[in-house]
Amino acid sequence: MNRCSFCNRSADDVDTLVAGAGVYICNDCVALSADIIKSKPAGPKRTTPVWEGVDDDALLAHLPRIDAIRHQVDDDLRSWVGEARRRGMSWDRIGEALGMRRQSAWERFS
Template identity: 50%
Template sequence: MPAPSLADQDIRCSFCSKPKTAVAKVIAGAGVYICNECVGLCAEILAAQSIEAPEIPYTESMTDEQILEFLPRIAEVGAQVEDNLKVWVQRARDRGVTWARIGAALGMTRQSAWGRFSGEE
């Protein structure tokens, strides 16, 4: 099975969740993405020492609704990372890398790697 193209994925910024179609550029990392807008915000924060970096907003003061609204964003990033991992595993398989080596790289058994990524039953 040829590796699915990363272009086929619904790529979203891992920081703000915007789809790549809603921003000018998306830069890829190891299973994650960041958009030009988030890079710009990060550059502003780094350049201006006085601007406090936004933190992940978990505090005791968050409402249940705020936590519940945050959950799907985290799940989306997790799903995107998993999809990206499958693409890279398939690329390794297309090169003839064994399930044993892939499993070892991921800290799992050959059988676990095969079961998780082969798409076979």
């Protein structure tokens, strides 16, 4: 089942889930993002990694969410590669697009 790549809620738990290239975003995360952009303070851009303000327990609790998103992205990439193959594209072209050799692309996705 597809999940929001930001909050990890399933498609059944949100009103709308918008698909991107390997990622999804729900209507609530879109609204939150819009609010953040609107209220962005003037000044230098944030350069601190997001985990700087996160305690150890919160960091560990977040790891499974990141892993679930990784699996979602991997599944989507497999779908895109499958469509490329269905269209008759060679493993050479697919590997080149992914920055790997033909053999590596074939081993990963065949």
